[in-house]
């Protein structure tokens with residue numbers, strides 16, 4: 001299945017992930033105007049340039065730590081299932097709040113596209129979004145879309161295609177923490193890398209360990225045990 005790629009949709013609740021998913025895949029997954037609607041992972045595919053893009057609609061979450069089952073589901077999918085590309089869907093009318101999750105995803109995985117959705121509403125409100133500047137700052141493609149009006153889809157599909165073929169190489173911004181934390185990361189990271197290898201970002205795991213994320217440790221333990229048994 002060399003021509004099949006998995007594309008995950010992540011984002012805050014109510015940013016239009018399921019609307020985008022339905023519009024792209026033609027599947028009629030129920031969407032609603034309230035938070036936390038998506039609980040199971042809907043999947044649907046799109047054929048594009050002799051490739052199959054398998055889209056996975058992740059639950060909407062405000063962060064990707066271990067605060068809830070939904071956060072764990074979305075986080076585990078991005079980190080351990082390793083989709084070929086992760087789309088982060090943001091609400092153009094509340095970018096500042098939405099970027100919190102986008103920055104978390106950039107710490108977790110490399111191949112990311114930031115989709116700034118609800119651009120129709122933002123334009124009506126006079127909000128100007130400089131996607132080129134954002135692309136340069138974040139090191140990954142930033143695309144303006146309107147899922148409901150199917151605006152921006154050709155560029156989005158083409159950008160996915162160019163990432164999976166290697167024509168675009170994402171170089172996500174590495175967030176710098178205060179010196180004290182960076183020093184701790186430097187101490188922990190090599191030990192983490194010895195355990196997780198290149199499969200998961202060692203810097204991200206080190207940060208989560210510093211944060212005392214025990215649920216993540218349990219998940220890594222579970223995966224190592226499974227791997228050892230197979």
Ligand SMILES: Nc1nc2c(ncn2[C@@H]2O[C@H](COP(=O)(O)OP(=O)(O)OP(=O)(O)O)[C@@H](O)[C@H]2O)c(=O)[nH]1
Nearest residue numbers: 013014015016017018019031036037060146147148
């Ligand atoms: N005006 C406008 N509304 C949109 C657009 N995209 C989505 N919406 C609306 O935003 C609301 C939320 O959309 P959903 O697709 O359910 O959002 P979601 O991200 O899947 O939400 P959760 O599953 O709860 O995380 C719905 O009322 C959509 O019709 C858009 O481009 N423009």
Ligand SMILES: [Mg+2]
Nearest residue numbers: 017018037038
């Ligand atoms: Mg949804």
